[in-house]
Amino acid sequence: MVQRSTEARHPASEGLHKAPADAVMSALLEAQTAALHSVRLAFPALEEAGVRAAKALQAGGKLAYVGAGSSGLMALSDCLELAGTFGIPPERTPMLFAGGAAALLHMTGAVEDDPALAQADFIRANLTKGDVALCLSASGTTPYTLEITRLCKEAGVFTVGIANVADAALLRAADLAVLLDTGPEVVSGSTRMGAATAQKLALNMISVQAGLLLGHVHDGYMVNVIADNAKLRDRAARIVAAVSGQSETASRAALEATKGAVKPAILVARGRSTAAAVENLEQSYGHLEPWLKD
Template identity: 65%
Template sequence: MATGSTEARHPASEGLHKRPGGEVLSLLLEAQIAALSTIRPALVALEAVADAGARALRGGGRLGYGGAGSSGLMALADCLELAGTFGLPPDRTPMMFAGGAAALLHMTGAVEDDPALALADLEVARLGRGDALIVLSASGTTPYALTLADAARARGVTVAGFANVAGSALLGMADLPVLLETGAEVVSGSTRMGAGTAQKVALNMVSVLIGLRLGHVHDGYMVNVAADNAKLIDRAARIVCAVSRVTRAEAETALSQTGGAVKPAILVARGYSPESAHAALEWADGHLGVILEK
């Protein structure tokens, strides 16, 4: 695999435009697979990030995400999924994306060089002591990302910095540095490819571990899912059936008594009243396993 800067020249790049389509696709696939292999050396660091995020959320604080360009999009994708998958209120997981909503429709490079924009976004996010922030920058040198990280640390925020270049500034200033050394891209400098793939998968892993730490995943089920559409309402009923070992009708009755909340419905289906189910979950810090095993 090619190493070094994300702007370096990949050995497979030369003559790429002359190659048959199938050969190009095969090269791109191999580069994506190679990018994923860079996550394994970072597993210990990723666990530390998940622990910091869970600690912040458990303590009533916030877990923020920040980035610009392709790295910002990877951060945004993970951030937006937290509410639907784990039932986390969006105001507890603020997103700082260079250029804001307008940049999602037409991405421009200038916003990632604006430190004032980063400071303004951090102010809106209201992160402070006890909170955590995940900042992404493929090169590890993006001014927007560096300003976010530096200013957040000054406020007492625990900062996790994800970068794809060893020794980069973001890794040096982060409390929890995560190196995903994907190296040169087949399309030189296009970090939406190998770097972005590694970032996205690493964030998937971190957020799932956070969900587990908070008790929002039980036996692989999303037991804190926010059931706000037909698919998720059906999923909630299936989860209650599976975990409580009851019929579909019993699961739906339990859910109707808990306002659609899956965790307490599982306990109601096991014989708890809605009030005692909520009390038990508060006692167990939201972890169903502790109650069910007891």
């Protein structure tokens, strides 16, 4: 049997059980930092993934996240943040996690081997041609993720395979392969460490790139944020003031007029009516830049 790189022995593993705490911490930090460097080599694929994701969402489609175990948790953490950060409705970003909600509280390995669960989750997500699926598996061999990938391709869903082992089955099966070659873990085989850290960063890059292309980020501000609590309402007012160049009082009034929608509120604060602001944003496909030049 060929040993996967994620299962190999890390140089810092030997004697780890008897090493002093500061040496253990240093080894873990250095290994995590080294794992992050693998992401840089994947920039071209990550950029394409971001473009594909943005196009699917812009067209009214879905961006699905797929995974099991630690890879699934990394996918879930990015997936859940898209609504709050970019204002993307949760129904447009389904999460296909092996074992479902129950597995989040008591993770078991068996669920990732069951193709029937994958098939049921795929049907429930209702993915169709034009959608995009981000499929994660550190080893690139997880049956659940491979089955979802297969079903997606049959349905015309564009698949992005993210794995930490070169030439893995997932990378071969996906339409777009993203290799994060993080190598061995300090705790051998524990891919919740370096492999997962690299996956999380890669997903951040994909989703932020998609958010930028959708016009949901302007000058680093979350201009499509959903302000559903006091902290976010205050943040929304500060964003409107900063981007529009108007006072916070005027910005809060604009937000009141747009029922909390930040993008149109920025244009309202600059003198447009709510209807005109909405129409302008439709014309520019959600981007503020064309309307901030006057």
